[in-house]
Every structure is written in structure tokens, then in C-alpha cells.
Amino acid sequence: MLIALTFFVAGCATKPTPDDTSNGMTGNNAGQSSQGEVLQQKPSGLSEQDISEAEAAARAARAAEEAASTGLVRIHFEFDQYLLTPAAQKTLRNNAKLLSAAPAINVLIEGHCDERGSDGYNLALxxxxxxxxxxxxxxxxxxxxxxxxxxxxxEIPLDPASTEEAWAKNRRAEFKVKR
Structure with a gap:
């Protein structure tokens, strides 16, 4: 009888609670479902807008990498100008050659300005x-x-500083590969 009671008490012992950081999974299976898929968890403290902005930034970074891999180079403009400098024209001739060699590539040309001027003026420029x-x-x-x-x-400066050097970097046209 004493032996049976010992097994009964041992069988009813409380089970350890899972650690809050592992979500009940440990070892190599932590963070995976039973099918082996990685569980997607929303980071705490981030709003939907923060997540959306982060995703947009990631897409922009991927597009910039693709443009760089094709060799497309950004051009820069003088203050308050949209006329192409001789250096910009030379860069665009090289970009045109690259695009001629890759007829399947479509490109989004982004116009950017420095922080001086109103929002409306800079969007138009x-x-x-x-x-x-x-x-x-x-x-x-x-x-x-x-x-x-x-x-x-x-809205999307390369250099957020408020200096002549930063402003010169921000007055540009960039090429993003479109899929």
C-alpha cells in the first residue's frame, strides 16, 4: 500500500511551468510550430505605422541593392536647380548603356531635394x-x-545633417529597379 501511495503522489506532482521567454519550447524547436515553420511574432512596443515604415525602408534598401547590382548610379543637382550638370549627363550616359544591355529592367527614378524650401516647393522640384x-x-x-x-x-535624405555637404548629397535623382 505504501508503494502504491508513493507512485500516486509522484504522479500528481505539479509540472514545471514553461519559461515565459521560450513560449513553452526549448532547444532547437524554440520558435517553431509542429510543422517546423518559424513563428512570426510582432515585436512588442511597435505600432502598425512603425512596422509599415520599417517594411517600406527594407523594400527601399532591397531596391537600392538591386540598382547598385545593375551598376545604376545616382546623380546630383546644384542648389535649387533641375538642370543636368555635365557630370550628371556623363553618369546618365553610362546608366543608359547599362539599361540598353538589360532590356527587361524597368526603373523608378526618384527626385530628391535638401531640406531648404517648403514641402510643396521641394516636391515640385x-x-x-x-x-x-x-x-x-x-x-x-x-x-x-x-x-x-x-x-x-x-522626405528621404541621404544625410540628415543641416550642412552644405549634407544638402549637396540630398539633391539627387536615384534609380530603383522595379520588378
Missing amino acids: GEKRAMATKNYMVSLGVAASRLNIISYGE
């Missing part, structure tokens, strides 16, 4: 920069249907 870039590329033989434009104005 960024659009003029993107359009001037597109028109020059079309004059070099790139099909207009392969080139789309957008203006971000001052």
Missing part, C-alpha cells in the same frame, strides 16, 4: 529633377515606358 533625368535617358534611347518617376522632395 524633386519631380522636375526626376523628369529631367527621365527625359535625358529617353533622349539616349531608353524607352520611356521603362522609366517611371516619383518625387520625395526632402
Whole structure:
């Protein structure tokens, strides 16, 4: 009888509670479902807007990597200008050659500005920069249907500082490969 009681008490002992950090899983299976899929968890403290902005930044980074892998190079503009400098024209000639060699690639040309000026003014100037870039590329033989434009104005600076050097970096047109 004493032996049976010992087994009964041992069998009813409380089970250890899972550690809160492992979600009940340990070892190599932690963070996986029974089918082996990685569980997606929303990081705590992040709003939907934060997550959306992070996803947009990740997409932009991937597009920039793709543009860099094709060899497309950004161009820069003078203050309050959308006319192409001789250096920008040389860069665009090289970009046009690269696009001619890769006819399946379509490109989004982004117009950017520095922080000086109103939001509306900078959006309009960024659009003029993107359009001037597109028109020059079309004059070099790139099909207009392969080139789309957008203006971000001052919203996406390369350098957030408020210096002449930073502003010069931010006055640009960039090329993003579209899929």
C-alpha cells in the first residue's frame, strides 16, 4: 500500500511551468510550430505605422541593392536647380548603356531635394529633377515606358545633417529597379 501511495503522489506532482521567454519550447524547436515553420511574432512596443515604415525602408534598401547590382548610379543637382550638370549627363550616359544591355529592367527614378524650401516647393522640384533625368535617358534611347518617376522632395535624405555637404548629397535623382 505504501508503494502504491508513493507512485500516486509522484504522479500528481505539479509540472514545471514553461519559461515565459521560450513560449513553452526549448532547444532547437524554440520558435517553431509542429510543422517546423518559424513563428512570426510582432515585436512588442511597435505600432502598425512603425512596422509599415520599417517594411517600406527594407523594400527601399532591397531596391537600392538591386540598382547598385545593375551598376545604376545616382546623380546630383546644384542648389535649387533641375538642370543636368555635365557630370550628371556623363553618369546618365553610362546608366543608359547599362539599361540598353538589360532590356527587361524597368526603373523608378526618384527626385530628391535638401531640406531648404517648403514641402510643396521641394516636391515640385524633386519631380522636375526626376523628369529631367527621365527625359535625358529617353533622349539616349531608353524607352520611356521603362522609366517611371516619383518625387520625395526632402522626405528621404541621404544625410540628415543641416550642412552644405549634407544638402549637396540630398539633391539627387536615384534609380530603383522595379520588378
